[in-house]
Amino acid sequence: MLTCKELTELVTDYLEGRMNFGDRVRFRLHIGMCAHCREFLRERKLAIQTVGALPLEPIPEEVRQELMEKFRDWKRG
Amino acid sequence: MTRDDEQNGRDVALQGGAQPDTGTRGRERRFALPRDGALVQRLRDGDEAAFADLIRAYHGRLVRLALSFVDDHATAEEVVQETWLGVLNGLATFEGRSALKTWIFRILVNKAKTRSVREARMVAFSDLGDADSEGEPAVDPARFTADGRWADPPRRWADDTPEALLLRREVREHLEQAVQSLPPRQRVVLVLRDIEAMSAAEVCGILEIAETNQRVLLHRARSVLHRAMDSYVSKE
8 A cells, every 4th residue: 555655756657657557556546545645646736837837037128139130140141 | 759749749758647737838828939840941041030939939948948057147148149059050950850949958958068067167967976866755754654644734725726826926936946946957857847848758868868867856856846835835
């Protein structure tokens, strides 16, 4: 039987689809029975999504102009 | 990785089951990546609008990736400038065997690595060593009982969606800071996988690391950020 502590170390293998059949069954079985680990898994996914949704800084205007100038130089060869 | 289409590339990571449903849609709407094929031809033809699209879509991503190799913003900008020159000089020979994004990121990683050799103060990425040396447990062991059950179980977070969580500026800043304070190799893997949504195979190719190593680094990095989020947004 997988413990909760063990599950928290296997969560990436699980999400990456890198588990053998037996381990996957044990993982799912545990998740099915343990509300705390279900919450852990839910929050892990939410954390991953949140990191992925961090906003990007737009390109500063002076950098943009500088790069466009480089492009024109490059074009001229 | 020999596919041209980035979406296909991403599917490689999903083999065998669970979907790492990492959402990047909100940001992609603002900095949508142009489609590769036509864009490359327009760039080769010297089309300025095409280059403007390219830098609008990629510059911020490249700076963020560069910041996972170097510690200050000025140096990161330099690495990105070098990368853009490398992109322009390489356009003629870009064969489209990888996605444009992968190709550009690979140029950046190589520029950053070259610098790290030249300037010792930078992250020596070649020093890949043993992934385990950067390890901490995924969850504070004090939160479990002696037989491995939750003693201090996860609490609900204040909000349920990335958008809602990121609305609070202090959450954004806290998370950005947590990413920036990751050990360098974890940070690079996390940026490429979870922020740039690249596949495991692509990341292993760019960084020249083994898949298991990549997965260990990803696990550590995600665990650190999960803890950082948890300590900040879980309800009392």
